[in-house]
Amino acid sequence: MKLDKTTTRVFIRIFCGLALLSILNVFNACSDLDPDPLEFNLPPESFGSIADLEKGVFGLYGLLRTSAVFNTFYAPAWGGDDITTFTGGNKQDFREFDQRSVSSSNARLLGNWNNLNTIINNSNIVLSRAEGLSLFDLDQDKIDELLGEVYFLRGLAFYHLARTHEKMPVSLTRLPDPNIENSTRQEVFLQIEEDLMEAESRLPTINESLATAEVRGAARANKGSARALLSRLYLDWAGFPLKDVSKYSKAAETAKRVIDEKGSHGFDLVNRFQSLWEIANRFNNESVFTIAFDQSAGIRNFKYNRVGYPGEAPFAGWDETFAEIRFFEDFPEGSRKEATFRTDIDWENLSNQQSPVFAKITGPIGDLPMEGQWHITERNDFYMRYAEVLLIYAEASARSGNTSAEAWEALNKIRRRAAGLPFSTPVTSPIPQLDKDGVEIPGLTYVDVTTGDLAELAFTERKWEFAGEFLRWNDLVRMERVEQALSNRNPQISMDAGGNLLTVPNPINGSLGLDNYFSPLPQAIVDENPNLLD
Template sequence: MKAISTYFIAFVTGLSVLSISSCKKALQETPYSFYSPENFYKNESDAKAAINGVYAELYTYDLYLQPFWNITILDDDHVSGADWFLGTTGAGNPQAYFGWQAPWIGCYTIIARANTVLENVPSITNMDADVKKRILGEAYFLRGWAYFQLVQLYGGVPIRLKALSAENPEVNVPRATVKETYDVIISDFKSAETNLFPLGHPKAGEAGRVNQGVAKAFLAKTYLTMASGAATGNVTVRGGTDNGYYTYAKNIVAGHEGMDSKALYTLARDKAAEVISSNLYALTPSWKDLWSIAGRNNKEQMWELQSLAGTAFINNLSAYFPARSTFGQGAVWTTNNHYNDYDIEDKRVLDGITHNYTTLQGTNIFYPFAQSALYKVVNGVTYNNSNTATSERAYTIKYSAVADPTVANSDAFFPLLRYSEVLLMYAEAENEVNGATTAAYDALNTVRFRSFPTTGTPAVPVPAAYAPTGMTPEQFRSYVLAERARELNLEGIRRFDLIRWGIYLQVMNKIGTGQNNISKVRARKNLLLPLPLNELNSNKAIGGKNNLDW
């Protein structure tokens, strides 16, 4: 396995490993500190170690070891699970979760480390010029990525573009507006795009690093988020207690007032089109193979969180999401209502949901009860299902392909960007600019065709694979939002989609109490997370004022 690099990074709390070049090769590198840059940034190895330290924060209990995916995945209309796990963030009560302050801390740690790289790497003379350029591009990207997460989770935030030092000692920084925060994000992603190399370039870096295509895609995603937040109109969503179709008048997202939605959608469409026309990325033909160990770091998985069993770079995704887990059964699953939003021929449920499994205690279970003719008896084995809320669990396969499923912390890879999302971003943006054009349909159907069987000679997708023809722009908008939910289920996308479209509160409260008695009731305060107490107390420029109603 080749992953991000082969360096140890020492931080204040100790050592943290970013990756290794071989699963069998032990690491023996000199530890470095971010706190003595004048003694550290001497050569190319130092620069590589420093940028690896920025990536390394993704693997901590601030971010993807658990808190970040917990907060972003568990809080939407399509997720259910054990009440002992979803009873905090999953029930709209994030402050009861131990990691509620972690995303702020993790993102600002990335920002601080990226600032140090950007300030010190340019002065290194003893290194390859292209590698220097790439490292600076990675630092710009990761800083922009961190601010992008912050503005979505907290609104406008303090902007820190220089490392704290004797020359820059100011810790009291006021909150920027949402627009000002987006300006920084766009600037950083553009700088990343300029400095990074495309996929396949000999200097683009190892698997797990961001490249030019990733920067372009996140720039498109930023424009798309701003555009939808500023858009007006209606959105139809399937949901509620009866899984019916409900049309909501969208709200303009706070801070997006006055933004030019159509102009931003044009920028989003054009940047997504650059990624598509590069022909460097492609959908994995098999949905099931996409989530296998062999499917990691393929041309669809544009940016994946690299993990490796036996190192510090692990997470506990495989303990919570797969059907069989260290808990006996997984603690998170997709709702029955969302399962029913897929066509019966859709491989995203045929192959992407676990229909037959054996718990750690040895109990054979099938899902769903309504399709017992298909799944009750398979290969001579009889499976059981009591047709109750506790037994009807649609477990995803997305995080089950790990080296050792018997350990709580393992090497599950997490998708940070997939090419299918780029296609859906293009479809959404093109529709908002020009309506449901052939180009918008082509991008949408490209994603759908992968998930359906074919028929005839020459082979063509079955009729169910095609999105309905003749949709109005509003219908197409709603369909793409639903398709994003089907394609990107349990990947930390749905909550952000509902919020950027200004329908999060309406959709969640239409459910009320969801499957397994998980509360979906939400108030205005749930649109943003509360600022951490340490930030409120230490940053005097904020004045102790938290987000709305917190």
């Protein structure tokens, strides 16, 4: 299905509009004045057609967008050593994660819980209502593909919750059990694995309905999307707290299959790192699963632009998402650093708070407007990038004892692009390294590496590659490195105009121990069902 640019935009608007409306129109039983014979013979509360099932699937994508529209979706990521928030104002919920003192009454915790469980519960409804469609002479391949999307979205919702809570209930019924008990983490991960494997078996290699020259990056999940998310799951599974190291080989194997079949799925690295954050490139081949937004259809994203700027004049930003000073200082110089941070802003001499500014949040200089409702954008969320698939393959291969040339090459592709070089061309000689002012740094810089601890090199590369993308906290948890990272946050060289060394804006006031890696269940949810308190 090939769409021109205008038709593509209309299609996206229909896709987004249906996503918002279908919850009301599809999940409630209704009948036409002239009933369809097929619907007449279906069990009660069943879909009457493939079109109804597709509307239900669009509704689930709409619920995911609703969940992801604010930073609530990623609030636990403020626990990482890359992200911080404002020391005052209305940022208390983010500061709790930032300072490792998350309370069960945290509003972001509750909001995320409710939003993700709404996706899970409605996925169960869609699966239940689709059961009768198998009884009739319909396009079963199309039905399978649509159900694959349901399993993918349910698995994603379970997984996103599991990265916040160590124990949680696993509801798989049409009507949720009000007295349900928590499942163990092993049981939760087994269910996520089952959902993603079911999705992989049913999804198409590429979803043709939203795969055009203008709409790239799997705005609807395909087989590669499911495999990529599975590889991330296995990497977490091999780490804390389950520590099933056999899953490293599973992570490597699954990531490798995505790499081998990237062309079929429409995946690859983009040539220029900075282009990922440009609004014109909000659909790109590097996103293996994209949560898509569209301002003209009223589907707007509230996580970028203004929220990343300082609140003081002349910016008038919302002081929500800043970078840690020490993280900025330690970040290797080069084109990737320039694309990650707004080094044009004199953040060291801000009055309210001296914190580096993420270009990944504000957008590159001049790319997003700073007027009107500039807290609203149509920037998409790249829920997972192909760069992560490459680094999972490199790290998991090494941790499972396989340091192959292909694993090294996966790492080196990321390193080359970070240096501003073509990612597919090997670099056999050292190159000069320049600082932010273009001055050469003494010593030789080797871009390609083929010796050393591949697993640790890949782990560290993730630190820089995904800075500010809400992933670092989960990496620190799985490798049990929270204390190592967060107890070493003091600025080393950043000073104000008076020569005063800057200090950490939000010092840690909670435990950095293993007992504080996961957030409590929301108190309001436990009050409704005391069985969840264990």
